[in-house]
Amino acid sequence: MTKQEAREGEDDNTLSRRLFITAMGAGAVAAGSGAAWAQAPSPAGPPSTVTNPPRDFGPGGAPTTYFTDPDILSVDPLFNQYAQPNSAIVRLWTGALWAEGPAWNGQGRYLVWSDIPNNRQMRWIEDDGHVSTFRMPSNNSNGNSFDFQGRQLSCEHLTRRVVRYENDGAVTVLADSFDGKRLNSPNDVVPHPDGSYWFTDPPYGGQLYEGAPDVQGGPSNAGGRLNPRLGQAVGIGNARRELPTNCYRIDPSRRVDLVVTENQVPDPNGLCFSPDYRRLYVASTGKGPGDTGPGGKGDVHVFDVGTDNKLSNGRLFTDCMVDGVKCAPDGLRCDVDGNLWCSSNAGRAVGYSGVTVWTPDAKLIGRIRLPEVCGNICFGGPKRNRLFMAASQSLYAVYVNTQGAAPG
Template identity: 70%
Template sequence: MTKEFSMSRRRALGAIGASGAGFALASAAAAQEAGSAPVPPSTVTDPPRDFGPNGAPNVYFWDPDVIAVDPAFNGLAQPNAPVERLWTGALWAEGPAWSGVGKYLVFSDIPNNCQYRYLSEDGHVSVFRQPSNNSNGNSFDYQGRQLSCEHLTRRVVRYELDGSVTILADNFEGQPFNSPNDVVAHPDGSYWFTDPPYGGQLYEGAPDAPGGPSNPNGLLDVTLGQPPEVGSAQREMPTAVYRIGPDGTVTRVVEEEGAPDPNGLAFSPDQSRLYVASTGKGPGDQGPGGGGNIFVFDIANGQATNGRLFSDCMVDDVKCGPDGLSVDVYGNVWSSSNAGRNVGYNGVTCWSPEGALLGRIRLPEVCGNVCFGGPKRNRLFMAASQSLYAVYTATQGSGPA
């Protein structure tokens, strides 16, 4: 190939690229002038990206789906680390939690009634616990014991080091919980968990017994495919956040008015703050439900006070609904993002301790929950719809899981 031909070919390709970019900008401008939102793309990257292990290389420096909104995010993201799809095959992946001793990640597939384990040594994923009672959120306490929130049995359990199981909480003042969702440990020996209604459906647990809010006409047979003891519970309480004290006493620490439909939760590094994701309306909700916001509360002496809005999770006028939360050692809040059909906004958002958007990670699936893990706790794991993703960062997660 002659030098002249090479130069001409390069100019032609450049002109084609500029023309395509100009057309895209003109189309977007025309859509805005017409008063309609532009149609979201079918993929988050262009050309379409293959996340699989056999896909062609697509990251050379700064993964195109790791986006710094604020320059400060460049100090948290790892410039030469790609977003990886580690595994796919779930119906709704949730609740990732890292075992520092075992060097594995546990995560839930709620509809499949299963917990999976991902091994960091070779990337192997296998069934860890089945049935899991439609478990959702998982975490590890400061003694390395796994905590799980079970939709089907409406309870929070702890897996002891000898292999036995302890029921930490299954009711409040004699009334069954709605469907415990996420749980975190506090250094004082307490456990804090959320109780929204999302497990009150056929897909992720069991609806109420006939006459309950999620089965008012009794048309759903909640006993089908379930153990014989399942089917008698009805939703009796509003949504709330609870604390299990070191002595086993359960107290309600955040009322529904403070954080309706509470979902994911996480403590600040010094445990002086509690962040709570208030997601959308769930089955059986009689009121307006959550609005897709993150709230923050001050924590002292086992109480949560001074609740206030931390973020409305709006990005470019798109609602990036929060679900699971994790906090890094600098106090930044990493939230899973459910933007629905607004493709390109699903994934993860990262917020400063003051609530400013620092950056985000785009995924081709809705993200349900996140956690930091890996031997150095600098790898962000993302449970997203049918798949498990991960990306190395330049920060570390705060807390044991």
């Protein structure tokens, strides 16, 4: 063999190794191993959000190669019936500043969600996975949903209101005040079969990043050093927080009724009904801008819903502690069996952000681990059996073996 032939053989061997490594994914090689490729040890366990190097969730990442996704955890065997075998968590898109409020449009077969700081709503279309800006500006919208007539509902931080996008393209303001006072910053909204809409009103939009601070002297701008009008349209930046952090019901007549007080659930965030609409779940998140009290504690509360739409028997559903880690809830959705799926914000506790799943008796049965803090979730897809997760800068999805209980 000539020297030239030897060099060509070495080049071919190197190229083959590179192609093989690319196909298998970097996670197949033991980190820092000096052993030859043929002797590289296999992974000690399934790849997960806590492996080194971290798993690539994107469409170009290595396949999980396992029967069930290693980041879908059955805490209790009950969850096995809801985890779809051979379905992997996929990052569909990334590029947001803070992704929130996913909602599925069944007729259009698309998902809409909010990118709050970028003041826009995004849309993912199912047929080809195309993502585009759906609505900009969005008035720093947060939670979205679709009602039983297919109309989009949005909670707007900047304008401190709840709106409905009609089927002809018009916009209807459903609520912007209560008892003669401006709302704080509506966060999440859900429809009821009787034609009413229920929403939460914490203060999170009263900050520069996700809306506009109060005027000088308001709770979120007590010192008056911030100028809430900078970068805003005429008329924006002249409001101040006037109400406690409550939950409300918008009657079909457009009357706004108080249903849950701040004393019952401070800093309410996500909310959803049980499949039979006899329960209302409300997440209480952390302390918001301008709060003078202790604020939310990162837990979920539940109320019984009477035939007169009055709530009773309010109680703590779960403190969202998992393995000693606070998995603070945000968005909530129920499946058809009444299980509660909660987005999880565990901060820097890697492996605990994502989704937690609880039975109607508040038993933790499953978890979905994401590499980013999860803000909100919804069930979608044509069969409503795909869980969409808006998590920090990205949108994730995974098929599950159940369906969402409600539209949107």
